[in-house]
Amino acid sequence: MIIGDPISRVLYVDLSRKRFWVKDRSELFEKYIGGVGAGIHLLMEECPQGIDPLAPQNPIILAVGQLNGFFPIASKTVALFKSPHTGNLGESYAGGRSAIALRMAGYGAMVVKGASDLPLYLVVTEDGVEFRDASVIWGTSSSYTVGRVIREREAGAGVRTIMRIGVAGEKLVTYSCVVTETYRHFGRLGLGAVFGSKKLKAILISGRRSLKPVDYKLYREVYQKIFKALTDSGIMKKYHDIGTAMNILPLNELGGLPIQNLTSTRFEDAEALSGEAFAQNHLGRRVACAHCPVSCIHIAALREPYVHEPYFYKTRMICYDYEPIYALGTMLGIGSREGVLKVIDEVERLGLDAISTGVALAWATEAMQCGLVGEGETGGLKLNWGDYKAYVKAIQMLAFRETPLFNALACGVDYASSVYGGREFALAFGGNEMPGYHTGPSAHLGFLVGARHSHLDAAGYSLDQRLLKSGEEASAGKIVEELFQEETWRQILSSLIVCFFGRGVYSPVTVCRALKVLGYQLTPADLEKLGREILKRKFEFKFREGFSFKKLRIPERIFQTPSPHGKLSREFMEEALKLYEEKVKALLGNL
Amino acid sequence: MSQRGPSRRLEVVDVDLCVGCQCCMFACNRRFGEAGLLKSAIHVRSAGGFERGLIVQVCRACLDPPCARACPVDALKVRKAGGVTLQPAKCIGCGNCVEACTVGAIFWDGEAGKPIICVYCGYCVEFCPYIVIKLEPLREEVS
Structure with a gap:
């Protein structure tokens, strides 16, 4: 490890007492090279055995590793916590600018403990932490707006990350996510609910610094080689060109693409939902995580007229990938790209994990079809394969935990099926x-x-x-x-x-x-x-x-x-x- | 690499091709043998959220640069064909140049207490995967 590398600094934040301090943890970052290696030790130390994941004692560990900031595509941050979704190990990764921001702010990890009495967001720089009142943005219906408000108020454009939760996180939906840079997520296992339980609306981290390698000549040489392999060799072509949505057609052809709660594996509208079709008809912008030349982030531009105002249109920019198209498209039998994009957008706005949401709604649809639940349980909403408008409504009801059924579904299919039956088609593994x-x-x-x-x-x-x-x-x-x-x-x-x-x-x-x-x-x-x-x-x-x-x-x-x-x-x-x-x-x- | 030196400047070819990877910024910093972003003379940020695209801030090599006019100690030497060269020994670190730059293309090296100004070397260009930026001959030579 480089002597004096600030990666050994761990920033501790106590939300209950609104205090922070920094500890040197060189031994962890030297031996375990950072990231999940260092993070799992911090989680072991900080998370008391057997606690309720939504209790203030549950820590949030955010960690980066030795290569972040040094080499391209070392672009991820790990979050470790006790998962409110599975009641066990919570481990989730996000890119965007999160990893570079934390590394450039001069920390290897951040440990957030306790819970605030009033809604807060944190501003983290190399000087430490500022606690900001978030009571006005608590309850804001769209995670996009939360990002916009904080972006306008705070410094560091270009060298910062803004991690935030949506309504689903506030309502403690056990698979709510944390959104960063609008289109990347700590998606799985419910980090959003842990933020919500702490009244933590967002964390902004920013920093600009320089790090001295031990061997500069070797640094340039190894950097060039890795960069060239990432940009020239064709290894990254799949992620680069069409993006992960490239997988739709081959998996459909293979018979491995789950359709309508895995009642089949071949979808008649697979062509329409293919990565190729999304690119041809909707791709509006390509974006990359910081320090990654691949730019796998594909954003669709969806232009829609306003119904009551002639000649007024809005254009929504919606990020798509293989997993959201599967979970919120094929799993729900939605064959129209516009429909899928609208469902994805609702999930983004409210801050849910796309995979868990899609699988939960797929289970609910089948449960409704076989009479385990009826309109009494859904507040009059009928769920039918392909009816994306009903699914948009269902997602809202889920995030706000309306009706006992959606309240149960907000804890995942394992839980909902333990209440209503339908275990055999509740598609969760280890609770996820x-x-x-x-x-x-x-x-x-x-x-x-x-x-x-x-x-x-x-x-x-x-x-x-x-x-x-x-x-x-x-x-x-x-x-x-x-x-x-x-x-x-x-x-x-x-x-x-x-x-x-x-x-x-x-x-x-x-x-x-x-x-x-x-x-x-x-x-x-x-x-x-x-x-x-x-x-x-x-x-x-x-x-x-x-x-x-x-x-x-x-x-x-x-x-x-x-x-x-x-x-x-x-x-x-x-x-x-x-x-x-x-x-x-x-x-x-x-x- | 394209020809470097005082008769060149960086040109933003098409900002809509920019994906915000910031590989140019990391490249600029590596010129000093270091990893990171502190010493980068080029800056990429979103135009108010990634959904709205990106902004690339880099020195335009002005013919009559306001940064040079704002410098109280003549530390910024105006190049014949446009742009400036920083003479660090003269610079007192007042930061006036940063304020004076209309396009915000002068950055601050907090470690050194001096401005960071593009030297038009074109190293960043080699690491832009989408040809958003390129080295261009200065105006005189174009005409």
Whole structure:
């Protein structure tokens, strides 16, 4: 680690007492290279065992890693907290300008504790923290407006991040998100509700500084090589050209795209919702995270007339990606791009996680179809596949927790189905709603066993597709081995913190060279060992908070609807689950 | 790399191509052997939220630069074909130049207590993935 690098500084903020202080934590940032590696230790220290995630004691940890600010596409911040959605490990990442702002403000991490009596937002600079009254913007119906108000009032344009919550966060919807730079999110696992429980409307962080590498010559050389690979080599083409929405057509063709609550996997309107069609008809602007040349952020321009004012139009700029198109499009049977964009926009305005919201509404639609809930429970609203206007209304009712049904749905499908029934088609894994991949056993196993129950823990969807291509009949043991290896390696990328879209460029050898610029002498084997240690700490936290492999529920629906690997077998999944549990036990030393 | 030196200036070709990645800013800072943003002479920010696009602030190499006129100690030497060269030994760090620049293209190095002014080297251009900026010959040579 560079001597004197401000990354070792951790900023502690106590919202109850409106105080802040800085501690040097060089030992954490040296050994664990920052990000999730350092963050999980801070979470262990700061989060008392067994607390209610919405209690003031639940800390919010925001951390960056050694490579942020130094190398391109090291553009992410990790948030760690106890999740109000799963009651266990909360781990979520966002890009935008968040990582660069925190690093340039001269901190490696921020720990926000306590709860305020009145709504606040924080302004964080290298000089510390200012506490600002947010009572006027508390309750503002759109997260866009919150950003606009703070942007106008505060300094630091260009070198700041503004993380904020919407109404859903204020109302403690357990999967409400934190929006940053309008279009990026700490999306999953309910960080928005933790902000809301602390009466914390927003955090602005800004800073401009310079950091001295240990070896400047090597810095330039390694930088050039990484930059060239990111811009020239074609590795990033998918994210660069059409963006993640590129996945719609191939997944549909493969039969791995979940439709209408995973009752099928092929969508007749897939062409209309393809990344290609969005680009051709709506793409209005491309944006990038700070220090990333890829610009995967695709923003649609949606022009609409005002009904009561002739010749008046508004143009909404709405960000789309694969996951929102899946969750708020194909899962709800919406075949029109305009419809999908309007639903996505409502989710943005209110500050919800797109995936959980879509899966929750898909469950509600099916529950209504089979008579588990009726108009009495929805306040007269009828939910039918494809009816995007009803879904926009439903999203509002969900965010405001109107009617007992939407109030229950505001805690996710696991909870709602425990009240109303329909467990077999409640698509959640470890309490977290399913991402858009019904590609085979690896994807689902990954959702179940991944530390944060996300497709990004170990990318099982990718393994499924590779196995399909090679025609190999993989055993449960092989799948478990591959997922475990991948999740271990991803702890390193998540500590640096490099965006996973850059994983093809940041090989272990490249990471070692990049870290050498900062004075580290590490080998790929050292990184692997470190990855295992970080993953171990995460599971220690999970077990401490009551996680158990035995308690994991596999929704029956995934065995009913065929995947590209055919109908999945419960026996196979259970065998794989058992093997994974053994691996984790070995990792923990037979805990 | 394009030809550097006093007869060139940076031109913003098309700001609507800018995605706000700020790779130009990081490149400018690396000229000094350092990572980060403090010493960047080019600045990219949103035009009031990313939905409204971006603004690129960089020295336009004015023929009669207001920054030079505002300098009380003649630390900013006007180049023959436009733009200025900072003579750091003369600069007293008053910051008048920052205030005087109409387009806000002079920045402040808090560490050194001196302004940061583009030297028209074009290093940033090499790291702009979308050709938003380029090095241009100065006016005299164009005509």
